[in-house]
Amino acid sequence: MKLKDKAAIVTGAGQGIGRAIALELAGEGAKVCVADLNPETAKKTAAEIKAMGMQAIAVTADITDLSQCEKMVQATIAEFGCVDVIVNNVGWDKMEPFIKSEPTTWDKVIAINLRGPINCFKAVLPVMIERKYGRIVSIASDAGRVGSSGEAVYSGAKGGIIAFSKTVAREVARYGITINCVSPGPTDTPLFAAVAGDNPAIAEGLKKAIPLRRLAQPEDIAGAVAFFASDKASYVTGQVLSVSGGLNMV
Numbered sequence: 305m306k307l308k309d310k311a312a313i314v315t316g317a318g319q320g321i322g323r324a325i326a327l328e329l330a331g332e333g334a335k336v337c338v339a340d341l342n343p344e345t346a347k348k349t350a351a352e353i354k355a356m357g358m359q360a361i362a363v364t365a366d367i368t369d370l371s372q373c374e375k376m377v378q379a380t381i382a383e384f385g386c387v388d389v390i391v392n393n394v395g396w397d398k399m400e401p402f403i404k405s406e407p408t409t410w411d412k413v414i415a416i417n418l419r420g421p422i423n424c425f426k427a428v429l430p431v432m433i434e435r436k437y438g439r440i441v442s443i444a445s446d447a448g449r450v451g452s453s454g455e456a457v458y459s460g461a462k463g464g465i466i467a468f469s470k471t472v473a474r475e476v477a478r479y480g481i482t483i484n485c486v487s488p489g490p491t492d493t494p495l496f497a498a499v500a501g502d503n504p505a506i507a508e509g510l511k512k513a514i515p516l517r518r519l520a521q522p523e524d525i526a527g528a529v530a531f532f533a534s535d536k537a538s539y540v541t542g543q544v545l546s547v548s549g550g551l552n553m554v
C-alpha cells in the first residue's frame with residue numbers, strides 16, 4: 305500500500321472525482337477526512353471507506369471560507385494526529401460564451417476554483433512546514449492548460465491554480481513538501497452532466513475526439529492523484545499531469 309497510515313484530506317469528496325479519490329487513497333492505506341459542502345454525501349463517502357475497514361471522518365466545510373478550511377484541518381489533526389496529504393478537488397463551472405456571462409458567475413467560479421484551493425493551502429501549509437512533510441495535489445483541468453470554449457473564466461481560474469501551485473512548490477520544497485496538479489479531461493461525473501446539460505451530442509462529440517474513445521471515469525483521475533500523494537513521487541514537484549485519454553498531448 306502506497307499510503308499506509310498517512311492522513312489525507314480530500315475536498316469535495318461527497319461525489320464524483322473527489323469520492324473516487326477518497327476511496328482510492330483509503331484503498332492505499334490512508335486515513336481520510338472526507339470534506340464537502342454537502343454533509344449528507346460526505347457522510348456517505350466516509351461510510352463507504354469505513355465499510356472497507358479503513359478510517360474516515362466526514363467534515364462539512366465550504367472551502368471558499370478560510371476559517372472553515374482551518375477548522376477542516378484542525379478536525380483532521382484531532383482525529384488522526386496530523387495531515388500528510390491534501391487533495392484540493394472542489395470545482396464548479398457553468399458553460400456559456402464569455403460575452404454572455406455575468407460578473408456574479410465570474411465571482412462564484414473564481415471563489416470556488418481559485419480562492420478555495422488558495423484557502424486550503426493557507427490552512428494546511430503551517431502544519432506541513434512544522435512537520436517538514438507534505439503532499440498537496442490540486443485537481444486542475446485541461447481547460448486551464450489549453451482553453452475550452454464556453455469555460456473562459458473557469459479556464460482562467462484553473463490556469464491560475466496551476467501557476468499558483470508551481471510558485472508555492474518552489475517556496476516550500478525545502479520543507480519536504482511537494483505540490484502537483486492532476487489535470488482531468490472530460491470526466492463522467494455529476495458536474496459533467498450538469499455542464500453538458502441534456503445534450504448527449506456533447507458527450508458523443510467528445511468521445512470521437514478523445515483518442516482512447518471514452519470519457520474518463522472518476523477512478524481514472526484517482527490513480528494519478530494517489531501517485532502524486534505517495535512517496536513514489538517524492539522527487540516530483542511543481543508538475544501537471546493531464547489525464548484526458550490523449551485529448552490533449554501538450
Ligand SMILES: NC(=O)c1ccc[n+]([C@@H]2O[C@H](COP(=O)([O-])OP(=O)(O)OC[C@H]3O[C@@H](n4cnc5c(N)ncnc54)[C@H](O)[C@@H]3O)[C@@H](O)[C@H]2O)c1
Pocket residue numbers: 315316317318319320321322339340341342345365366367368392393394395396416420443444445446487488489490491492493494495496
Ligand atoms: N467532470 C469533469 O469533466 C472535469 C473535467 C476537468 C476537471 N474537473 C475538476 O475535477 C474536480 C471534481 O469535479 P467533479 O466533476 O467530480 O465535480 P462534482 O460537482 O461532481 O463534485 C464536486 C463536489 O464538490 C463539492 N463542493 C462544491 N462546492 C464546494 C465548496 N465550496 N466547498 C466544499 N465542497 C464543495 C460538491 O458538493 C461536490 O460533492 C473539480 O475541480 C473540477 O473542476 C472535472
